[in-house]
Amino acid sequence: DAMVIQNPRYQVTQFGKPVTLSCSQTLNHNVMYWYQQKSSQAPKLLFHYYDKDFNNEADTPDNFQSRRPNTSFCFLDIRSPGLGDAAMYLCATRTSTGLNTEAFFGQGTRLTVV
Amino acid sequence: LAKTTQPISMDSYEGQEVNITCSHNNIATNDYITWYQQFPSQGPRFIIQGYKTKVTNEVASLFIPADRKSSTLSLPRVSLSDTAVYYCLATRGGGNKLTFGTGTQLKVEL
Numbered sequence: 524d525a526m527v528i529q530n531p532r533y534q535v536t537q538f539g540k541p542v543t544l545s546c547s548q549t550l551n552h553n554v555m556y557w558y559q560q561k562s563s564q565a566p567k568l569l570f571h572y573y574d575k576d577f578n579n580e581a582d583t584p585d586n587f588q589s590r591r592p593n594t595s596f597c598f599l600d601i602r603s604p605g606l607g608d609a610a611m612y613l614c615a616t617r618t619s620t621g622l623n624t625e626a627f628f629g630q631g632t633r634l635t636v637v
Numbered sequence: 638l639a640k641t642t643q644p645i646s647m648d649s650y651e652g653q654e655v656n657i658t659c660s661h662n663n664i665a666t667n668d669y670i671t672w673y674q675q676f677p678s679q680g681p682r683f684i685i686q687g688y689k690t691k692v693t694n695e696v697a698s699l700f701i702p703a704d705r706k707s708s709t710l711s712l713p714r715v716s717l718s719d720t721a722v723y724y725c726l727a728t729r730g731g732g733n734k735l736t737f738g739t740g741t742q743l744k745v746e747l
Contacts, residue, residue, distance in 0.1 A: 527680075556734070556735060558737075565724065565737040565738060565739055565740050566681065566737045567737075568734055568735065568736055568737075571734050571735075578734065580734075611678070613680050613681075614680075615680070615681075615735070617735070623669040623671070623686060623728055623729065625671070625683035625686065626673075626681075626683065626735055627683075628680025628681050628682065629680050630679060630680055631678070631679070631680050633678070
């Protein structure tokens with residue numbers, strides 16, 4: 524059973540039209556991450572939550588926002604998508620307890636901007 | 638977190654052992670070395686993690702020397718299905734971020 528679920532798998536949006544990507548988890552992990560991955564590149568961390576504490580990467584554009592209403596759900600909002608925002612967006616979760624723990628990734632949402 | 642450096646690509650044949658090295662000269666005392674595997678159009682998947690010496694699981698082995706400035710992921714008897722990108726990360730417990738380096742594209746052929 525999928526433990527980190529991203530919806531939708533594929534999303535097409537218009538240039539400049541706000542879009543929201545969602546992520547849910549059944550692991551009860553307190554840490555959640557959002558990554559952007561473009562073709563043939565490594566995943567790039569956008570931001571992460573440690574419980575409700577939001578941690579933004581310095582180079583994440585203001586166009587990208589996130590919400591985490593509860594432990595299970597996390598959303599990525601792109602306020603005005605540009606052509607350069609077309610990418611795979613990956614959500615991951617991790618628990619902060621223990622010495623070190625693995626992260627669990629969702630299948631990703633492939634975003635196309637037209 | 639320590640920056641990691643890996644070869645961009647490697648080629649191998651089915652049945653061979655593959656060793657992928659990773660450099661992490663500035664690794665901190667409380668950093669672990671963690672490897673992830675990623676297939677096209679999928680999220681990365683955890684393979685193995687270690688702190689020092691050797692760790693082995695059903696998928697791979699991880700060798701980390703005493704100075705911890707490098708590590709080697711060893712994949713025994715690879716098959717075509719092992720063709721993927723392999724990422725080496727310096728990770729830390731708690732709610733810290735996970736930062737991916739460039740990764741190594743492994744291509745396995747018949």
